[in-house]
Amino acid sequence: MLKKSETIGFFCIKASAYAGILLLLAALALIGLAGYRVISWQFLTGLWQHQDIAAGGIWPAILGSFYLGVGVTLCSFPLGIGAAIYLTEYGRQNFWRRSIEVAIRNLAGVPSVVYGLFGLGVFVYLMRLGTSLLAAVLTLSAMTLPWIITAAVEALQAVPPALRESSLALGATKWQTIKQVALPLVLPASLTGGIVGIARAMGETAPIIMVGATFYLTKLPTSPLDKFMALPYHSFILATQHSDPRAVEYASGTALVLIVLVFILSLGAIILRYYFRSKYKIQ
Amino acid sequence: MDTVIAVKNLNVWYNHSVHAVKNVSIDIPRHTVVALIGPSGCGKSTFLRSLNRLLDTMENTNIEGEVIFNGKNIYHGDVDVTALRKQIGMVFQNPTPFPKSIYDNIAYGPLVNNEVGGYWGLSGIIKKFKKRKSASEVEASKDKLDGIVRESLKEAALWGEVKDRLFKSAYGLSGGQQQRLCIARAIAVKPEVILLDEPTSDLDPMATKKIEELVLKLKDSYTVIIVTHNIQQASRISDYVAFFHLGELVEYDTKKNIFTNPRHQLTAAYVKGEFG
Numbered sequence: 001m002l003k004k005s006e007t008i009g010f011f012c013i014k015a016s017a018y019a020g021i022l023l024l025l026a027a028l029a030l031i032g033l034a035g036y037r038v039i040s041w042q043f044l045t046g047l048w049q050h051q052d053i054a055a056g057g058i059w060p061a062i063l064g065s066f067y068l069g070v071g072v073t074l075c076s077f078p079l080g081i082g083a084a085i086y087l088t089e090y091g092r093q094n095f096w097r098r099s100i101e102v103a104i105r106n107l108a109g110v111p112s113v114v115y116g117l118f119g120l121g122v123f124v125y126l127m128r129l130g131t132s133l134l135a136a137v138l139t140l141s142a143m144t145l146p147w148i149i150t151a152a153v154e155a156l157q158a159v160p161p162a163l164r165e166s167s168l169a170l171g172a173t174k175w176q177t178i179k180q181v182a183l184p185l186v187l188p189a190s191l192t193g194g195i196v197g198i199a200r201a202m203g204e205t206a207p208i209i210m211v212g213a214t215f216y217l218t219k220l221p222t223s224p225l226d227k228f229m230a231l232p233y234h235s236f237i238l239a240t241q242h243s244d245p246r247a248v249e250y251a252s253g254t255a256l257v258l259i260v261l262v263f264i265l266s267l268g269a270i271i272l273r274y275y276f277r278s279k280y281k282i283q
Numbered sequence: 284m285d286t287v288i289a290v291k292n293l294n295v296w297y298n299h300s301v302h303a304v305k306n307v308s309i310d311i312p313r314h315t316v317v318a319l320i321g322p323s324g325c326g327k328s329t330f331l332r333s334l335n336r337l338l339d340t341m342e343n344t345n346i347e348g349e350v351i352f353n354g355k356n357i358y359h360g361d362v363d364v365t366a367l368r369k370q371i372g373m374v375f376q377n378p379t380p381f382p383k384s385i386y387d388n389i390a391y392g393p394l395v396n397n398e399v400g401g402y403w404g405l406s407g408i409i410k411k412f413k414k415r416k417s418a419s420e421v422e423a424s425k426d427k428l429d430g431i432v433r434e435s436l437k438e439a440a441l442w443g444e445v446k447d448r449l450f451k452s453a454y455g456l457s458g459g460q461q462q463r464l465c466i467a468r469a470i471a472v473k474p475e476v477i478l479l480d481e482p483t484s485d486l487d488p489m490a491t492k493k494i495e496e497l498v499l500k501l502k503d504s505y506t507v508i509i510v511t512h513n514i515q516q517a518s519r520i521s522d523y524v525a526f527f528h529l530g531e532l533v534e535y536d537t538k539k540n541i542f543t544n545p546r547h548q549l550t551a552a553y554v555k556g557e558f559g
Contacts (some may be wrong), residue, residue, distance in 0.1 A: 165373075166374075166379040166381070167395075170368065170395065171367075171368045171369030171472060173395070176395045184382040184383070
């Protein structure tokens with residue numbers, strides 16, 4: 001028999017767990033209901049028509065967001081894992097290392113618009129990349145880095161010391177030990193943290209407006225230095241700036257596509273992680 | 284008596300304050316099994332780790348004294364530490380297979396020591412894709428690496444149990460098999476000395492028995508130094524026994540003398556099981 005107060009407490013805990021799922025489902029249902037009617041083959045694959053929004057599609061924005069996601073992954077994963085390896089394996093436990101770690105943790109909480117300003121100042125003007133896909137990738141990578149570094153540092157610290165010592169005891173160098181023994185365990189674990197960061201980066205609007213996203217392009221980007229369209233910004237403009245009465249519906253349709261894209265990305269990460277785990281039979 | 288390792292006045296401090304090993308001197312005869320016994324925290328594991336310079340990897344550790352291995356002090360400045368560790372192998376308390384296949388676990392040592400060549404380059408990558416061989420193919424293979432893997436597993440009495448799953452993850456093996464895999468992995472680089480740090484403390488009696496039989500067999504080709512909590516184990520497999528207490532080497536003698544005629548009161552009390 002549960003006491004009455006326990007029953008109430010248990011109900012509250014259970015309710016908060018379900019609230020999380022409900023919120024997600026509600027958001028999905030709302031966007032889905034508002035936007036499902038505009039989804040068509042033409043909407044997914046056509047070029048954007050500014051005069052008649054029903055005549056074109058959002059293919060340039062899908063492609064732009066896809067390029068961003070791939071670019072950020074390629075940029076921030078190697079850098080983040082490299083930084084994590086340096087911090088945990090080579091950096092000595094001292095004031096500087098702790099300062100760097102605290103800085104990285106805090107960077108994860110910096111508002112995205114600040115990253116946008118940073119990207120505008122450094123990548124667009126200082127490095128003369130202009131407002132471009134490349135500048136946006138670098139800006140969003142800087143934003144994603146702290147997530148990946150934190151996840152990888154935690155994964156590296158979780159590698160059993162005896163495993164490293166076994167490798168050293170066989171005459172392996174430190175680098176061979178990291179590469180051969182630690183990384184196979186660290187990669188799947190840091191994938192999870194990394195994918196959260198990348199999904200967040202793909203959904204960002206504020207920073208990419210400053211460094212290269214644009215609402216209307218007549219052609220697809222052909223070089224990393226071109227401007228590009230992106231789903232979140234496209235949705236934002238449609239919902240708030242466009243005069244067409246159907247604009248809100250199209251904004252919801254665009255948001256739906258973005259959610260699905262991020263979902264596919266997460267699913268890919270889960271499959272990859274499962275593959276790593278089963279390959280090494282990690283419990 | 285042919286001495287393989289001679290330790291002279293070895294001292295180890297942790298964090299500049301804890302004096303973990305106190306002025307220990309000991310001669311390890313070649314092709315014998317030497318058991319290091321003593322209660323927890325007596326410095327026996329620390330002492331073991333000083334013999335292959337694994338202690339160096341820990342921060343805030345100070346080591347003084349000499350460890351003469353084949354006539355050369357391993358703490359001398361010009362010693363190649365990775366080459367030294369290849370000659371003095373080690374197996375740990377918990378089995379530590381790498382997140383790799385059984386074959387790759389054994390091949391790891393020879394490959395990182397560049398004994399078979401062509402691993403980090405293109406030919407190594409091609410080899411990685413080609414090497415899914417069956418047990419009989421590895422059995423008959425003339426390839427140097429295949430030979431090392433096969434012979435090491437046979438020497439560790441594991442070949443029969445794993446030959447049909449050489450390319451499956453080593454995590455699929457039982458605890459005892461994993462520990463024998465770690466021994467096979469250690470002997471794959473042909474060391475002269477093998478250090479065992481309580482290798483059976485996590486294993487059941489049957490798996491322990493197999494490891495003990497293996498240790499007795501290894502004595503013919505290697506020198507074995509084993510840390511153990513288990514006094515009976517020391518009496519079953521060792522030739523010499525060193526009793527440590529509070530960082531000091533209290534007594535070091537043949538097994539017979541330690542168990543039947545110890546010189547120190549403390550040793551007598553410990554081997555009788557009066558404290559642990």
